[in-house]
Amino acid sequence: MKALLGWLDQRTGYRSLVKEALFESVPGGARWRYVWGSTLTFAIVMQFITGIILWMFYSPSSQTAWESVYYIQEEVPGGWLLRGIHHWTAQVMTVLLLLHLLQVVIDGAYRAPRELNFWFGMGLLGITLAMSLTGYLLPWDQKGYWATKVATNLTGGVPFIGDYLQRVVVGGVDYGHHTLTRFFALHAGVLPFLLIALIAAHVYLFRRHGITVKMPKKGPDAYFWPDQVLKDAVACLAVLATVLVFVFWQHGAHLSAPANPAEQFSAARPDWYFMFLFQLLKYFPGDQEILGIAAPIWGSVIVPGALFAAFMALPFVGALKWRVPVFKCRLGDFCSVVFLILCIIGFIFLTSVAFYHDRYDPEHAPHFLAAVEQAERDAARVKTLVAENDGIPPEGALALLRNDPHTQGPRLFKANCASCHTYGGENGMGELVEDPTAADLKGFASREWLTEFLSPEHIATAKYWGNTKFVNPDEGERVSKMVNFVLDDVSEFGDVEKRLLEELIIGLSAEAKLPAQAEADAEAADIVAQLPELLGEDGLACTDCHHFQGEGRRPDLTGYGSREWTIDFIKDPSHKRFYGDRNDRMPSYGPMGEKPAKLSDRDIELIVDWLRAVPLPTPSGH
Amino acid sequence: MDTTPPPENVPETSESEPDRREFLQKAACVALGGAATLVPVGAGVTVLVSPVFEExxxxxxxxxxxxxxxxxxxxxxxxxxxxxxxxxxxxxxxxxxxxxxxxxxxxxxxxxxxxxxxxxxxxxxxxxxxxxxxxxxxxxxxxxxxxxxxxxxxxxxxxxxxxxxxxxxxxxxxxxxxxxxxxxxxxxxxxxx
Missing domain, CATH: 2.102.10.10 (Rieske [2Fe-2S] iron-sulphur domain)
Structure with a gap:
């Protein structure tokens, strides 16, 4: 072994290299305050290892990016752990960078002759933030998509070249395949290359100038190995432990619903370390100008740019040698530290305001939190759909959501039905509806729904027909016979008729063939078979008015509440099979002669399938 | 090279004590550093070789x-x-x-x-x-x-x-x-x- 190493050393000279690396002098001995550089190196090594393996699974295109990340997160054994480490190390790295910067400024390591290395460090900070920004988009989920869209729109505000710059970054005028391939090439190619080059220069210069010793020295001089290395190793382990706590807490990293350009995600926010910039933008109203330049340019380009420039100028500020009387330190150090403290206060303040506004502002927070909850619901739903489908269709996961009644039904209901109808008192998306003018459709045609509808206590309430003209007719029209029947006749029903009504409800509800009632319908098969008699003269004489299996008039009760019946009804409630000219204000959503349909057949199907389905349990809040 | 004074509860400092301390320090460096690196490497390798175990x-x-x-x-x-x-x-x-x-x-x-x-x-x-x-x-x-x-x-x-x-x-x-x-x-x- 020794001979082999000797052979290798003769040819490479590795021993002197190792010696130089390990036996660097640490004047005053090892100290905890020197660990930050090493922890950052460790974090970068972790990112390279995990990143390269993630690379082997990731597929950058708009139909496969979310899908491949989903696959890593949910299906590859240990994939969640790997992705989690990569994600959370990136977060921790940002903190470590700030700590490193803090230590460098406080210890005066940014001053001559180390200016250049300080600038390299600022460059590394910039590259790391760029890595975070590009990485945020790669999962192509709602969160990353909408947040990054904001960021790239900001590049469009750069004076003179903004438009071109934005097109180059986005890979065209709009987001798509090319945005992902570009961001991925930046994230996994260009930026890591720059990072390595700059780190090499950074470490080289660091070694050239030696450590900036914090005075007073705490002990006799020592070497980097093993004293400082041990402290570094402990610190790295602590970094890892922190990362793992988050990874296990979140079971990897969060993945929201697949990016959907048609589905605004109003809770899109950048990662937490960019929130201060996000908040800063709000103080620059779009209709104002400062010194002839539009205010938003100030907020997005000039102010952050000036801040960065101020940081770059720190080495010159630090060179000021006069002494500050009270604090007994150099003026340069005093200014730098005060500047840094102000920056930290500003950072913490803006970040807190942004987070507070989103979560607690009485006007804004409900919308934000509702959007977050909706995105969580979609994210959970798409995972269920992928599992049910045993995979994702070639056109992507979005296709699953687009075709899912549970996802689209409530949205279509809110957009098209909720101006009159309600669903459990809400608009389908969890928001209360104040003054509904038509029936609540949650559980439509179920036994419970029909029982209430046919009861004198309920039919004339807002939940059913209370606000329709069946109860409150226009002048010259009469109250609907149906309403009179329920209010006058049903209220005087004796025991026998009450039992007949109960059985009729069971039978009529079975016409709907509701999936949730299938078992109960089958159990009541005897009663269901009696429906024609129950509706007829020997029963409650519904067919005096209603149509049923070829007898009577309208509205047709054959297949009442079934999928086909409900679809046809929505397409044209004024059809003679339904309300005819007695229809209240319900529009026809299908094609009417020359007029094109208000809703496509598929959209109507989605609404109906959702109405007829058992509601999904609402996910527990976050 | 060892700079820290020996802890008080160690009864006597033998000739080889600094060597032993240094050895322990070095061993701790290797063990802790190794442990820290092992986690990302381990997670990476597990995922990398996962196709081998596909049924x-x-x-x-x-x-x-x-x-x-x-x-x-x-x-x-x-x-x-x-x-x-x-x-x-x-x-x-x-x-x-x-x-x-x-x-x-x-x-x-x-x-x-x-x-x-x-x-x-x-x-x-x-x-x-x-x-x-x-x-x-x-x-x-x-x-x-x-x-x-x-x-x-x-x-x-x-x-x-x-x-x-x-x-x-x-x-x-x-x-x-x-x-x-x-x-x-x-x-x-x-x-x-």
């Missing part, structure tokens, strides 16, 4: 054609094998997953009247062609030739075995095949999926 799906029974469509004692015909396939995260409803040569060797409609070969060469997996004039199969990559019955023809063929025949079934007048791929470049015929 093979076994043969896939696929309908090829109606028996009537094949001429009795006709020449081998190339058929695409179309089946549902899961590729990573994607579920393809119906997609082309390979191809087979089908020949109706007999006159009847029994299983033994049909001969189906996987179209990939048992040598290294190139797609084999059927040369009608010669009446045999030939691999364009390394010039193996196979008789219409599947055996290796040329003595200098690099292929270690003849074409891989596949099991067929007749169902209601249709020809079905159990589609399988086999491990290349070995004498035995071992299924890989």
């Amino acid at each position: 093979s799906a076994g043969g896939l029974l696929v309908r090829l054609t109606a028996v009537e469509a094949l001429q009795p004692k006709g020449a081998p015909q190339l058929f695409k094998v179309v089946a549902e396939r899961k590729d990573g995260w994607t579920r393809h409803p119906l997609t082309e997953i390979g191809s087979v040569f089908v020949q109706r060797v007999g006159e009847g409609e029994a299983v033994e009247d049909f001969q189906v070969f996987n179209a990939s060469c048992p040598h290294l997996g190139c797609a084999v062609e059927y040369l009608a004039e010669e009446g045999n199969f030939s691999c364009p990559c390394h010039s193996s030739t196979f008789a219409s019955t599947g055996e290796v023809l040329n003595p200098d063929s690099p292929s270690p075995r003849g074409l891989d025949s596949l099991r067929v079934e007749i169902r209601e007048g249709d020809l079905w095949v159990e589609y399988l791929n086999f491990k290349a470049n070995i004498k035995q015929k071992l299924p890989v999926a």
